[in-house]
Amino acid sequence: MSQSGVLRPGHVCIRVMDMDEAKTHYTQRLGLLQTDEDDQGRVYLKGWDEQDWFSVVLREADQPGMDFMGFKVRDEATLEDLATKVEAFGCKVERIPAGELNHCGARVRFDSPTGHNFELYAEKDWKGNGLGLENPDSWAEGLLGMQVARYDHCLLYGDDLDGTVKLFREALGFDLTEQIMDGDLMIGAFLTCSNKAHDLAIVRHAEKGKFHHASFLLNSWEEVLRAADLISMHDISLDIGPTRHGITRGRTIYFFDPSGNRNEVFCGDYTWYPDHPTITWTADELGKAIFYHDRQLNENFLGVVT
């Protein structure tokens, strides 16, 4: 595992239009646990098997979408080193003091060529997964809904895909696991800082700063099917699935939160190591790349973003 600098996607801040509806969706349907609410009304959530205090922040606003995506880095020295690198790359860097988000240390926020705001941080309060650290049991009881284990990655849409891919590869040390190419033009990139098939995905799109989905991990295909049942039981807006992606091999289902932000729950990809070569999908096989079973493109999935 190439865990020298950036450890993982540590949090995502999602804008919602109605906090009560959003809380119900993210806690009772996805099964995230609420761990705090701050004096600005922002709600903090985590998957049951996450160690840090939160991985999702909900903020009420008049339009949905993503405020920022944060990555946890190994330590303070790494934070400073990477801050220097993203600034040298040409990003606008903003320092956010510890405590601006409850339980979170100092953050380095930077913009990107695709118009998204990203953050790096080294410290976050430890919450634990409830199982303890000595002779722990294997899973938590009393979980709700889909019982997602943890936040996994985001897919973002923006214009200067090449620029953001360069930023993550060159300044932050990410690997390109898979790419979608239309001739010489890259139209989709799957990037990892770990040994997952993706920690961040980006698709070329005319507008800057768009949010396609935030994804949460399940442990089995059976759990993906159970999530599909819950989507019907609670009349949640379904996008597509259950199905498999050619890209990353993930088994997946997509749906929307009550403000129209897309969520994914998925299981299974493969183990990436940094000496692996990048996989290429060609535009003429894009249907199979995205939906391995249907092998058909889906306008809703490709075009609907917040």
Added chain:
Amino acid sequence: MSYQVLIEDTGEDYRCPPDRDLLRSMERLGRKGIPAGCRGGGCGVCKVHILSGSVTSKKMSRAHVSVEEEASGYVLACRTCPRSDVRLKVVGKMRKTVCRVVPAGRSAKSNEGKAGSVVESA
């Protein structure tokens, strides 16, 4: 009880009860390939202009319906319920599919996208 909703662009009409949103009832027309979008007021795909009739809307993304637009009858169909018979015009991205002429007995083919649709603007 339900109200009549007339899609001005095509002359089609459908029934929509006051507790169901305009998009959901339109989806029940059964037209394959109506790209319904997020159904949560976030993506703007189902934006319509209410030409006549009375409606109520829940909160909609300001990225897609400005205060001025809302005042002049632009709404997202997924967040809007009828309070009377309604006449509307489709202005969002679903216009392309809703307004496609479908020969009787045939369904619209929805998956003709090419690679270019990935880069298409919302």
